[in-house]
Amino acid sequence: MFSESKLVRYDYEALTGSDKIRTIHLHATKDRIECSIQQISVTEGGYQALSYVWGSEETPFKAVIIDANKQELGYVPLTENLQSALCDLRDALEIKNKVFRIDEICINREGDEKSNQVAMMGDIYQNESRAISYVSPAVPDEKEQAGICLLQRLDKHFELNYDFIYGNYNLRNIIQTILELPVQEIPEDLQVSGEESEEDVGRHVKQSWRWLYQVANDKSMQRLWIVQDQLLNRQIIMLHGPSILFWDAVAAMNILFHLSTLPSRYQELELHCQTTSRPH
Structure with missing residues (x-):
């Protein structure tokens, strides 16, 4: 049995090189958002970058981080918009590869790491396999x-x-x-x-x-991150709820x-x- 009530804040391991970034593998769990974190070289690629409107700065939700043995390592707090995006990413049947680059989870915002990772954004965009712009939640009707x-x-x-x-x-x-x-x-x-x-x-x-x-x-069409993605990587899809739009x-x-x-x-x-x- 999982014990989310006893979880502590996830403690990030330091990046092992100046070319390293973190990616997450999103697991197919229905009762919560669960993922594992890996470090890779930015030039390895193979990850999909998620862009979304942050909305409220409050973080009432959690992503549970587990290791290779499915042991809980802690949690990362999530905004409501990212919680919705991750639920829809998990349920989008057309997205087979569940490896993502999501700044809110992949960057340790304590210390100098954030500024160093932001400086790498051009390389991150160029090496991603696909960019996903999350438009908004939607109920299929x-x-x-x-x-x-x-x-x-x-x-x-x-x-x-x-x-x-x-x-x-x-x-x-x-x-x-x-x-x-x-x-x-x-x-x-x-x-x-x-x-x-x-x-x-x-x-x-x-x-x-x-x-x-x-x-x-939608306001996501004018966001700077989306425009940069479009210039550096033409493999872009939009996610409206669990539905994929090109x-x-x-x-x-x-x-x-x-x-x-x-x-x-x-x-x-x-x-x-x-x-x-x-x-x-």
């Missing part, structure tokens, strides 16, 4: 699944635009040359004119446009909303539907 289906459909529809979009590193340049985009409009059955019947509004609501707008415009697809939707190719009024249809359906 009909809207979530419909939103993912809508994203996948639009991703396939607009993929001919991606070389043009990602080849222009300035949104202003894209706006000025927007007529050069190979695909100018969304599929006809997804278009709205602003004069939809209630039946049409209901159909668009079921397509989860509002979900797509919120995900594409960075290129979500980033493209964000740009297409800004270009009004995907008008923001689409996501307002759900609000309109909710307002008109309320009893007077």
Whole structure:
């Protein structure tokens, strides 16, 4: 039996070299967050870096650290956002490799280690096998699944635009040359004119446009760490709850909303539907 109530704060072993970093292996435990810590050379790679919005600085949760013999070594305190991210990482079936680099756990924030590790971030990004940006917790439901289906459909529809979009590193340049985009409009059955019947509004609501707008415009899309990851390592995915979204697809939707190719009024249809359906 585990005895979390008797656990003490995990005591980090000093890094054994100037090129060393820590990674964690996340275990498939359901009742708590449990992981083991390893030291590797930054050039070894093989780890996935997790980026997420910290949120509150309070750390009411714990990650239990165990050794190779499954003996408890102590705990590392976690913020609520990281607790949610680790639960979703553990449950994401498409993420097979459970070796991660997570600063909140992997860096001993006491003493000089933090500043030394921050100075290595460029090497860490370049040698990671993949970057994972945690968007937010999500409960898999009909809207979530419909939103993912809508994203996948639009991703396939607009993929001919991606070389043009990602080849222009300035949104202003894209706006000025927007007529050069190979695909100018969304599929006809997804278009709205602003004069939809209630039946049409209901159909668009079921397509989860509002979900797509919120995900594409999530504040994580503007975070500095994400931008740095994108510049140094193109292997980026986004985790929305336990669902995997591909960075290129979500980033493209964000740009297409800004270009009004995907008008923001689409996501307002759900609000309109909710307002008109309320009893007077």
